[in-house]
Amino acid sequence: MKVKELQAILQKKRVDCALFYCVDFENVEKNIIYFSCYGGMGALVIPKNKKPFLVVPKMEEVKARDSNIKVVVWDKEKRLFAQIKCILRKQGVKIKKIGIDKTAVALTGYTELKKQFKAHFVDIFKECSALRTIKTQEEISIIQRGCKISDEIIGACIERFTKFKTETEVKAFLEYEANKRGCGLAFPTIVASGRNAAKPHHVSQNATLQKGFCVIDFGIRYKNYCTDTTRTIYLGKISESERKLYEFVLGVQEKLLREARAGKKCSELYNNAKRMLGKYAPYFTHGLGHGFGIKIHELPNLTDKSKEALREGMVVTIEPGIYLNNQGIRIEDDILIQKDPLLLTTYPKKLQVIP
């Protein structure tokens, strides 16, 4: 995505090229995925006014060729950065100023970079992040499709809920359904029942499903892009006050969904959530939402500390929740910010009580 837009930024900032690299296949560099659609070991180089190229290990060559970017095979006898320097020289790119993402470059890699390139390194994290925050039509289509698949899976899960005995079984089912559809996961699924629902980031163990609210926070990864949905259902016989509590959180969430329009300040939206939650505000212990894309947490953050405003083309989560001593409720949807926000996750939120 947006290689030309990045090149325009490089030209404006007089940066000769952007260089992203990945030497740990357990932690793939997200800018490489974003700009090239290739996710794996190697490097992506985007000169300000020449064609970009990927340098990848022989083993990844076939995978890399699926991207639109020129692929060079990493010469095993050469250091990665030395090979890149050679290629850039041949292209006639002078390399005095190199843009890197300083949140993604480790100190050891930086030492190596400085040794190879006698250049000045500038941080282009903010610029890359800004490009990634506003989604293209292509990204929106992918995320929409991902949300549809995720809706389907959540539906299949809740439909057969009486068959599950443990939190782990629910989690395993959801992740199996994602897998079967060729999708990955955006994050490890949270299934938290009974008292566990009071922990926003509960790690599902082989705990028997408990009576009470059950929070299901699930997201898939479809064509490199995340989705993120939370539904809360109720297991067992519900009391009137519990039903009212759920309706209350749902009412707040739906109001916030309508308020999340282009131009709205993120901090204002968060503060509105706090205000709407009234006496429950102290039990709402996390942010109201976050942008997402290739990473599950991208900008903007919907918190009191955010200085950003919502802008058209952002996709964000809206996820108010309250966590009491022995129970919890969270309801989360994904929306595309426009003048009128577009709801991307549409699985119904009417409380489902599983007897």
Place this chain on the structure above:
Amino acid sequence: MKVKELQAILQKKRVDCALFYCVDFENVEKNIIYFSCYGGMGALVIPKNKKPFLVVPKMEEVKARDSNIKVVVWDKEKRLFAQIKCILRKQGVKIKKIGIDKTAVALTGYTELKKQFKAHFVDIFKECSALRTIKTQEEISIIQRGCKISDEIIGACIERFTKFKTETEVKAFLEYEANKRGCGLAFPTIVASGRNAAKPHHVSQNATLQKGFCVIDFGIRYKNYCTDTTRTIYLGKISESERKLYEFVLGVQEKLLREARAGKKCSELYNNAKRMLGKYAPYFTHGLGHGFGIKIHELPNLTDKSKEALREGMVVTIEPGIYLNNQGIRIEDDILIQKDPLLLTTYPKKLQVIP
């Protein structure tokens, strides 16, 4: 694990404390998991002669309390490093020299560290890595148990193989079984049939299972520790020459398993593999194996470039493979290095032909 051993190293190197931190929950810091058993956002500080402590977000407090390390809740109003500085001062720890893992610290984090601590930062990556390479009895027990679970799952998968139609279904089944047992994954499962088996790092798509060899490379994460096994089976009617080829690779693998004794140089073992593979050596395109633990790839590397020798207490994979134009075979086991290596993954390797 080995907090005391790290403290002894810090004392010897006159480093006042080790500091590991994690601000990205998608990429948890492995040293934090290793030394504290806590895996999440926050920081682990190990002073050279005072008690270590974790600083974690409120949300992660319960999870962190499962570790043996003192837990401090991250004060939302403070910067993480500022809070750590306060705690260390109260403990009376002078902070002139701080040990960090320079492969894990990004440039932005380093800038922040330098701002907070007017200290000298030394790289303790090698020291941490060396500690992690030699497993304790506790780690060995965990990995042994993990390998047993993984054996079981692979068995269940191959037993019902006739029911699968696509590579994705096989992958989904394996991962579901891991999930159901409360285990995570060590890496995304590889299922590669027919021509796909010729790609060592094939990404399973909704491809119909093809006639020929089918490579299944699967590893679970049990109590934070990885396992890593590959089995190759055959789908359809096998020819005599194909059967011979499999037997040949298996013979090589079994010889190498016996040769992997304490004292053996890694490069020598790799070169032996190449020699044993004879005319197939050019089709063996990756390393012979690697250490593993909390990460799936740890030291040592079993390649020609390695300068290390195998030592008692290491756990490594032995995974020769050959990748021809239209087919591939890889057989991989995990072993504990001792005088006589101990096989950890014991699912049978006699070729299974699924009609």
